[in-house]
Amino acid sequence: MTSFTDIPSTLTPLSVAGLTDYIQELLEQDYQLRQIWVMGEVSDLRHHASGLFFTLQDPQATATLRCVIWRSQVPRLLELPTTGTLITLLGQIRLYPQRGSYQLVVWQSIPVGEGLNALRYRQLRDRLQLEGLFDAERKRPLPPHPQIVGVVTSDQAAAWGDIQRTLRQRYPGLRVLLSPTQVQGTAAPTAIATALARLGQEGRAEVIILARGGGSAEDLACFNDERVVRAIATCPIPVITGIGHERDESLADLVADWAAHTPTAAAAQAVPSLNDLLAQHRDRTVALSQAMQTKLAIAQVQYATHLERLQRLPIERQLQQNQQRQQWQQQRLTAAIAQRLQQAQTHQATLAQKLAALNPEQVLQRGYALVRQASGALVRTTADLKVGDRVTLQLGQGSAIAQITHLSQTDSSQETDT
Structure with a gap:
């Protein structure tokens, strides 16, 4: 060497x-x-x-x-x-x-x-547009207060740092799931589609940010790939894109549920600002307090007005009005009591008719009899008797003693000879 x-x-x-x-x-x-x-x-x-x-x-x-x-x-x-x-x-x-x-x-x-x-590019865009992938009707609303946000980008890119910083500043305590991928080169479309599918299958994220920083048209070409467009369209979770600079627009932006100009803008769109939420809460508190004060002021004015009108009325007129009101209420009460009494009497008569119809003595008056064993139990079938038993016959008027001398039974009824 x-x-x-x-x-x-x-x-x-x-x-x-x-x-x-x-x-x-x-x-x-x-x-x-x-x-x-x-x-x-x-x-x-x-x-x-x-x-x-x-x-x-x-x-x-x-x-x-x-x-x-x-x-x-x-x-x-x-x-x-x-x-x-x-x-x-x-x-x-x-x-x-x-x-x-x-x-x-x-x-x-x-x-x-x-x-x-x-x-x-134009042919692919026209074909995907005919399929309805860019229609506004298919775009889903973003969750107003997500707790978990998914991010698809390169873990080595500046965009990932910008997104983390923006999310941390706007919504502290948020959970962020990174699905790392290539964002440039011939292998990027497949990698991006796989990263999106990974978050979609896991299902924990409530919204996904697909991001890449600025670059040349060649660097951003992977976001015009049909595989990426269809991966966004079929993702079960709403997708926000933040690709390139403000002048850049890709097919991924057209199919996304929301398209931001930059990764930082995409992160800002994904979550609300905690400072804005606190300001809105303070504004609502002030508005509610003012509304209650206004209602109270109106009620006080009305009370004072009624009190003044009442004080101006002569005492005799007040007594007359009270007597008329008492008489009217007494009439309503008397009418209501009379109506309730009539309803009760009608109901009592109906119950009396039903009771009379169910009275067994009424049945006996029509020529029927009740058969009782020596123990006093009612006889309902020949199975309750045997030859030689003594039974009591309760008639409409009086009763009689009989002895069983013969038992007979048919398919439809049972007959007893005494």
């Missing part, structure tokens, strides 16, 4: 500025790079006071090229670049020393048509 002492003295280390100057000279002195035509799809377009900044993306690969059109050159363009268009640019490759990166300084632009990525 070569040690540092073995390095030839002729290999003098370069400074960062020296290396950057060397690379800059190589790039900017290259004949082919001093005037070059490049075709690609425009993305991440930003307007700035000094000009237009955007990314030129290869539709068939992941390669990208940073581009700039200085403000003085903008009026000379045949057409301004727009996000999602396929365009051919003429310019020169220049190095940006402060960042150590190269970019294309654009002189002219010629539009080609709609870019492949923009076409794919």
